[in-house]
Amino acid sequence: MIETCPAFIEHSLVHFRQRFEWDCGLSCIVMLLDRKEKINFLANFEEICKAAAFKESTWTIDLCYILKDLGIKHKYLTTTFGANPTHIGKKYYKCFDKDQTRVNQKFQNAESDGIPIEIRSCFGLKSAYMGHYIILCGYDQRIRKFIYRNPAFKNKVCFMSFEAIESARKASGTDEDIVLIYDKKTVI
Numbered sequence: 001m002i003e004t005c006p007a008f009i010e011h012s013l014v015h016f017r018q019r020f021e022w023d024c025g026l027s028c029i030v031m032l033l034d035r036k037e038k039i040n041f042l043a044n045f046e047e048i049c050k051a052a053a054f055k056e057s058t059w060t061i062d063l064c065y066i067l068k069d070l071g072i073k074h075k076y077l078t079t080t081f082g083a084n085p086t087h088i089g090k091k092y093y094k095c096f097d098k099d100q101t102r103v104n105q106k107f108q109n110a111e112s113d114g115i116p117i118e119i120r121s122c123f124g125l126k127s128a129y130m131g132h133y134i135i136l137c138g139y140d141q142r143i144r145k146f147i148y149r150n151p152a153f154k155n156k157v158c159f160m161s162f163e164a165i166e167s168a169r170k171a172s173g174t175d176e177d178i179v180l181i182y183d184k185k186t187v188i
Contacts, residue, residue, distance in 0.1 A: 010138030010147050014038075015155040022056045025063045025133040027151035032072060032135070032181060041070075053102050057095040059083070060177040061106045063133075064115050073182040075116045080175040082107045090173055092131030122176055131173065134158075136165070 016038070018027040026045075030038055041048065048069075049055065052062050064076045083103040087093040110117050137157075138147035145159040160168075170176055 007141040018151040024151045025058045028135040075180045077178045079121045
């Protein structure tokens with residue numbers, strides 16, 4: 001029996017606006033948490049960042065370790081295993097030299113630490129990239145748009161075309177990173 005995808009899905013998430021220029025990925029994680037977990041996470045924010053060994057520069061692998069620590073089942077898809085040296089000098093990667101050792105060590109330890117990473121390559125596009133995380137929380141097949149939450153905005157559900165999301169995730173500097181979040185019934 002072949003299962004078909006529904007024409008519309010939206011996972012209700014309580015919006016959380018990022019507090020700093022650099023915490024959009026962490027803000028996306030906050031949106032995944034229930035009320036009690038969110039309060040605990042925010043109360044321990046500085047300690048969580050310190051334990052993860054980053055200050056004001058998070059990479060996707062950092063977010064995956066935090067997801068694991070929170071017990072959130074996920075899979076990390078990327079085209080590059082480790083810190084991609086072609087990012088040196090790009091505006092968003094201003095901390096590349098400082099971050100490289102930490103990021104590469106986390107990638108090396110990921111399998112033994114229970115962080116699932118899958119290397120997948122798609123066609124790369126060359127476009128400007130400033131570095132930002134959003135959380136896709138649904139889609140509407142009829143209008144061919146994803147539903148997402150942007151932690152840089154106030155409480156707002158946003159829509160972006162399938163093509164625009166694909167272009168953004170393939171932009172130079174992204175390594176086409178995607179983190180699939182699993183719940184008991186589906187992948188968010």
